[in-house]
Amino acid sequence: MLLTLEKRLREALTTYLAKRHGVELDIVVELPRQPSHGDLATPVCFTLAKHLRRSPRQIASELVAELEPVPGIRSLEVAGAGYINARFDRCAYALAVLAGVDEPIGEPTKAIVEHTNINPNKAAHIGHLRNAVLGDTLVRMLRAAARRVEAQNYIDNTGVQVADVVAAFHFLRNLGVSDVRALTRDPGVRFDHYCWDLYAEISKRFEADPKSLVWRAETLRALEECEGDLAVLGEVVADAIVDCHLDTMGRLGVAYDVLPRESEILKLQFWAAAFELLKARDAIYLETEGKNAGCWVMPGEMFRADAAAGTPDEEPGGESERDAAKVIVRSDGTVTYVGKDIAYQLWKFGLLDGKDFRYLPLRESAEGRLWVTSAGAGSPDAPGFGHATEVYNVIDVRQSYLQDVVRAALEALGFKEQAERSIHFSYEMVALSPRCCAELGIELSHEERAKPYVEVSGRKGLGVKADDLLDTLIETALAEVRSRHDELDEEECRRIAGQIAVGALRYFMLRFTRTTVIAFDFQEALAFEGETGPYVQYAAVRARNILRKHEHSLDAGRPGKTPTPKDLERHLEDERLWQLVLAVSRSRWALARAVEAEEPAQLARNAFQAAQAFNNFYHQTHILTERDPSLQSVQLAIVRLALRELSGMMGVMGMPVPERM
RNA sequence: GCGCCCGUAGCUCAGCUGGAUAGAGCGCUUGCCUCCGGAGCAAGAGGUCGCAGGUUCGAAUCCUGCCGGGCGUACCA
DSSP states (O other): OHHHHHHHHHHHHHHHHHHHHOOOOOOOOBOOSSGGGOSEEEOHHHHHHHHHTSOHHHHHHHHHHHSOOOTTEEEEEEETTTEEEEEEOHHHHHHHHHHTOOOOOSOOOEEEEEOOOOOTTSOOBHHHHHHHHHHHHHHHHHHHTTOEEEEEOOBOTTSHHHHHHHHIIIIISOOOHHHHHHHHHOTTOOHHHHHHHHHHHHHHHHHHOGGGHHHHHHHHHHHHHTOHHHHHHHHHHHHHHHHHHHHHHHHTTOOOSEEOBHHHHHHTTHHHHHHHHHHHTTSSEEOOSGGGTTSEEEOGGGTOTTOOTTOOSOOTTSOOTTTTSEEEEOTTSOBOHHHHHHHHHHHHTTOSTTOOOEEEEEEEETTEEEEEEESSOOOTTOOOOOOOSEEEEEOOGGGHHHHHHHHHHHHHTTOHHHHHTEEEEOOOOEEEOHHHHHHHTOOOOHHHHTSSSEEOBTTTTBSOBHHHHHHHHHHHHHHHHHHHOTTSOHHHHHHHHHHHHHHHHHHHHHSSOTTSOEEEOHHHHTOOSSSSHHHHHHHHHHHHHHHHHHHHHSOTTOOOOOOOHHHHHHHTTSHHHHHHHHHHTOHHHHHHHHHHHTOTHHHHHHHHHHHHHHHHHHHHOOGGGOOOHHHHHHHHHHHHHHHHHHHHHHHHTTOOOOSOO
């Protein structure tokens, strides 16, 4: 309802200003910081004062007197040096909000969100967790805003990282396909955790003994050519790890619609098609001189904002403009990752004429069926994927440069609109705080010790595994649940602990804005008090408890009294109740802001504030002992509203709403 | 060198397209269970918004220059 009123007010002001003063302005309408300043406010008269050369206050009084009544807004008043404060018709607002009609947000276009994208060669760690939680929340946000969303998790199953682990199995461990396959089925082994250590081990070996790097080269070649035991081993490893990742993400409620795999992009020659396009439109050229001689490159000025036209020739010691170009095809004829990414991005928009994957079902979950790409036969039941209007790539900020290249390629090919709708949904990395390193027993070099935090590194085996963190959270929560609920059996306690753990973890990953580096710290991540997921969940559980008890207190079958407009009219004059209604009814507004700003943290913050307002109310009001039935009906309606709104926001953030805790 | 990001309370962070007295959590101090379960509520102490200019009726927010810190700038991904 807030969105609607905001829009109405803005439109009324726009019309008025155009008619009365002949000016067009972007009108700022904001939520006043102080409740006494009304429900919505605008400082527009300050801007207007300049145009009209009159005092803001004077303009404001005139405006308040002359503006046609706005439905839903009870009064406008001039305040301060010239603000206009609007107050809502409280009863109408409450009725609308209690009815729970969703206001539209944006157009129902099709969006693709690509996220998670973990190399299938080791266990997921906290860095991947931030990606997956942000990505999955973005998916939920867009769906809540009525977009058609396709969640894709790209699997780089033929890259260096997989090759390294395959090489480790083969050359270091001397294990063949059947051995590794047995390992993946061994219930006593967490295969992805096993590979975590193996990957660190072979990386160390490569560093200590560079001659062993021939193993990597040989494996990589086998993977790309899809031939021999090493290739089969690659498939076994990647498939098994993808399975582990899906399980891990499933624990957090993260799901996908389709897994596009690099192996299919290669086999189906997506790149060949993209390459022809790029050559035909002169987006890339064959370099003949300098360090990139023999490569197909994209000129630097195409993707770098700073590349000024007519840059001076090479400066001594500096990089020439020519050498600053981005290599797309290596001198040996193989394509770089960016090249493949360009092809993939073109496919997402349906711009790779005639080329498409085929699909096979991979697994089922509560969220639906998951499909994986296939180069051979596909299932006739497969839905159509791709053909998006907008594409969100959830990738950490360190890959901005590559994302710029992809976008530039689309633009160079003449797909200007698609380039603009290629959104790099970037976020800062998750690093380890010094204390966290100490707790993990990680020894730091002098260089690392001087830094404020240490980068997570799969290659070095440096990091906190997603499963381990979740397990720790569950155990912590479990101890707490047990101590509070003697009456619940072990299974029930564990279920609740799981919900709390997921809520805590997802909220933790969302409360920071995307540009903030998270210096991971166990103490903070394991906190259940203060601004945390469980705090928000607890508010909802409290609302549930009240409603449950209330229902029990009623005669069977008789519904509780719902407030009449008269009840609302009367009791919402109480400023505290009114402020509460406002505070807990902003989920739609918060969603709109989060979608527009592309910032899930806004949703997290709003949910926390709503929970705070509700907890405060809960504490100072004894609803079930209220003797005035009229007042009680209003209070109960607010409890129901708070529960619905909190649950809604938690749902968008992927946080479970426990029955009790 | 160049590009992007960050610098706000002891710590961790919000602060939207400039707007009214700069906010929250943690930690610290102090209250609050004859209660719908305290994973809670209330109060208090704590801030030259990195520094210096500029634009403006108005700047934490926009512009410029410095100073710290981080990340990019691969024929790795």
